[in-house]
Amino acid sequence: MxxxxxxxxxxxxxxxxxxxxxxxxxxxxxxxxxxxxxxxxxxxxxxxxxxxxxxxxxxxxxxxxxxxxxxxxxxxxxxxxxxxxxxxxxxxxxxxxxxxxxxxxxxxxxxxxxxxxxxxxxxxxxxxxxxxxxxxxxxxxxxxxxxxxxxxxxxxxxxxxxxxxxxxxxxxWGLQLSENRRGRILFELAVPDPEPSDSLFVGVGLFIGQASGDRIPVVAGLPQPRDEDQLKALGASAATTGAVALFHAVGITPEASTLDEAFQGHAPEATIRISRADVDQALARLSTVRDGAPVAAVSLGTPHFSHEEWMRLLPMLREIAPGRRIPIYVNTGRATLTRLQEEGALAGMEAFGLIPVADTCTYVTSILERLDGVVMTNSGKWAHYAPGNIGVSVAFAEMRDCIRSAAAGHVVRGAS
The missing domain is CATH 3.30.499 (Aconitase; domain 3)
Structure with a gap:
């Protein structure tokens, strides 16, 4: 041609x-x-x-x-x-x-x-x-x-x-063209969760990334996300563990109002069911240490924290108020950081161990003060790459558990 x-x-x-x-x-x-x-x-x-x-x-x-x-x-x-x-x-x-x-x-x-x-x-x-x-x-x-x-x-x-x-x-060529954007493989999510956690989206992303190969995945049964940051977490995890460049979530993403639209009238080439156990296993593989291990730092914001994520984090810091000054690094874009500074949102936050990072990310640049302890993160992407990139031990958890761990000085997850 x-x-x-x-x-x-x-x-x-x-x-x-x-x-x-x-x-x-x-x-x-x-x-x-x-x-x-x-x-x-x-x-x-x-x-x-x-x-x-x-x-x-x-x-x-x-x-x-x-x-x-x-x-x-x-x-x-x-x-x-x-x-x-x-x-x-x-x-x-x-x-x-x-x-x-x-x-x-x-x-x-x-x-x-x-x-x-x-x-x-x-x-x-x-x-x-x-x-x-x-x-x-x-x-x-x-x-x-x-x-x-x-x-x-x-x-x-x-x-x-x-x-x-x-x-x-x-x-x-490729995804620039409509005909190449149709779904190829169907994932049926069987995890009832009316108020889905961030971890659910990370776990689903990890699973479909590994299982999709070069096929465009369609996810049916995904709960309505709280915000687009949960979809951001799903996509980042899927692109980390696989070659996913496009996913369709039925009833959620713009080219998948129905299953038929997502597949452009075709039948899926394969159907895979995702259970709670599948999600839990995918998440478990992100952590290299058990609960109770001493924490050296927390790293959030991979992909970069949005303004909305900051608005969830800052009240959490005030509520949990770490007694120990374990650093909490937050990777974010400079435009978001400027907005926060103009709003006065970060005033006094250094007292909670907060360290904003702009223009780069803590898993690609030598920023963390200590690499000899565990780093907690709520990012599937950070947890996947950091051990190989900067040689740290990682514990994955929800954002709230990351802050609780910074306060306690050791890995705390769930009800532990």
Whole structure:
């Protein structure tokens, strides 16, 4: 199949709009040919996952685009970097790593990207609309945009997402197209829970991520969520344990008002029943220690905490009032942090051990003061990645139990 290019596409490819646009279009054309896309389509926005410094190649790529006078063509948000630019003293990083990490974040800004530095761009003013074509990186952002918002993006990796932003175009392929968004595998949830806990959504996400393979999952029987943050937790967990970029929850997500709509009139290729035991087993695998183990820190906000999550946390801190000053790190976007500061919501919160983290995340950057004890978290994604990334022992629990554990100094869960 020959890729069809518009006149503007060809102009970019020919270098008529500068060397950076030409380089981006050349890469995008090669990628589109590789996946078999017949043409390119316009996008309304992009989210770039390449701000985390992994080595010189990534920095060289972005700085070459800057040197060539490159600019993004659509509103473009940035995922977390390797450094907290708001609280620079918090990050423990050798100068040899800090300098390029900062340069990489700055280089993206020089391309015209927005200084969001958050993995939850869907909870900023750059949230896309239903049916909008976008090109996003970052697994949890992708699954949320597709599933909860109903925008359209594939799972774009580093460099391809930026090439889409630089050209304002993406391949007409995969989840950008309606026919490829239908459900393939049905999960029937048999867990009656009129007031579902956050853990239920995490557990369901972990389960469907592992069981879906490359098929789009449809979940029937999921309770109505308290808010979109519970769907955020489900999607992040599903994208962590599997390749899920889109899920449908019948009666909840916008492309699944009915089972028939979710499957676009087709029959599911397979049906799997999820029991309470399945959810409990998936959650149990997140913890590497038992109740009672000493706690060194609590880490919340992976994906980044929303304003609504902060509004649940802050009264909890005041109510439980940790007597021990075990640090409670909360990863959040800088826009959310600014709003909280303007509202005065964080005044006096340092007395409770609260440490806001912006622009990055505690499981990818050296921020935690102690790595020799247990870290409590309410995030399935953090619990899954942190042991391998930063070498800590993890205990997963509801947010309230995380705060109770910080007060007690050891892991406390449920009625224990």
């Amino acid at each position: 020959t890729l069809e290019l518009s006149g503007r596409d060809q102009s970019m490819l020919d270098g008529e709009q500068g060397p950076s646009a030409a380089a981006a279009m050349k890469i995008l054309v090669a990628f589109s040919n590789a996946v078999g896309a017949p043409s390119l389509l316009d996008i309304a926005g992009a989210h770039i996952d390449g701000c985390l410094y992994h080595g010189k190649a990534g920095l060289d790529f972005v700085e070459r685009l800057v040197e060539g006078g490159g600019r993004v063509q659509v509103p473009t948000t940035l995922n977390v970097g390797s450094f907290d630019l708001i609280h620079p003293g918090m990050v423990k990083m050798p100068a040899a790593e800090e300098v390029p990490a900062r340069r990489l974040m700055r280089a993206h800004l020089e391309l015209g990207c927005q200084a969001t530095f958050t993995c939850a761009p869907y909870q900023t003013r750059f949230r896309p609309g239903f049916g909008e074509q976008i090109a996003w990186g970052e697994s949890n952002a992708i699954v949320f945009a597709n599933s909860v918002v109903g925008a359209r993006t594939n799972r774009y990796g580093d460099f391809i997402d930026l090439c889409c932003a630089m050209t304002g175009r993406a391949p007409a």
